[in-house]
Amino acid sequence: MSVYSKQQKTERQTVMTAHKPKFGTFIRERRTAKGYSLRRFAELVGISPTYLSHVEQDKVDSPPTVDRIKKMAELLGESADELSAMAGRVPEDLPKIIQSQPEAMPALLRAAKGLTPEQLKRLQDQASQMRREGDPS
């Protein structure tokens, strides 16, 4: 470690250590419940059996990328958003949405921080309605 790199890899690390139900453990539980062998499931997801084994044992420092997580979710009948959160990652379509309005989207998220699921649902409904109404300018 040199004189630079004073505040490196902070975000990912802290996020990663935060997945409570253990991503790998959860995947293994669901995979076996679905009757997939490790090799078979790895093949369907598009990763190596080796890597899947490591992931399911939580032996990897950072979980798979979002596209693989999405594949897993589809095969297991789970929510991709839920799995992504468990893995400490952001669902793949969200960055583009955020960057399309670099000021307003982050501001909205920060304002929505801490709200209950019910409150968030109401917000979501209002957003949908705005879209139906069209641009009011």
Add this chain to the structure above:
Amino acid sequence: MSVYSKQQKTERQTVMTAHKPKFGTFIRERRTAKGYSLRRFAELVGISPTYLSHVEQDKVDSPPTVDRIKKMAELLGESADELSAMAGRVPEDLPKIIQSQPEAMPALLRAAKGLTPEQLKRLQDQASQMRREGDPS
């Protein structure tokens, strides 16, 4: 490339190629406008002059990490969110917010997709008001 790795590094790549105003070019313009030398600015940001030079020439495949971008924004008097978007990255506090409500937050963002800045502002205000009202359950 082996039999696996069929759909690798999709997200980052596509996002990266999307920064229109060229992140590096923009940084250089703002830095020189502020009268910082490359070495001085690099020192303040906490990166090496070499690396900064590469970044400003857009010679790097992917721009700096969010924490360094944030530092740059502060020094240059620019919006960290704006710079992050330009670099194809998500502001560092957002992943945690999203993951705190893995279903509702992505749903909200998707519903808000395509709305105008004015509409988003209205949503944001409503969110702020909800928070003041507290949990209605």
Add this chain to the structure above:
DNA sequence: TTTGCTGTTTACTGTACACGGACATAACCG
């Protein structure tokens, strides 16, 4: 007891994100 599955371990690979030292160029000062 071999075959054929299961999952696991050790070692290796390629790319992203960065650092360090040597370098060329221009400005400044005596």
Add this chain to the structure above:
DNA sequence: CGGTTATGTCCGTGTACAGTAAACAGCAAA
């Protein structure tokens, strides 16, 4: 004019992340 100092750049190197490959051990059926 020559030497010093500050500018930015090129080339090589290092490390972490996201994986792969080959070889392995355990077990069940033929």
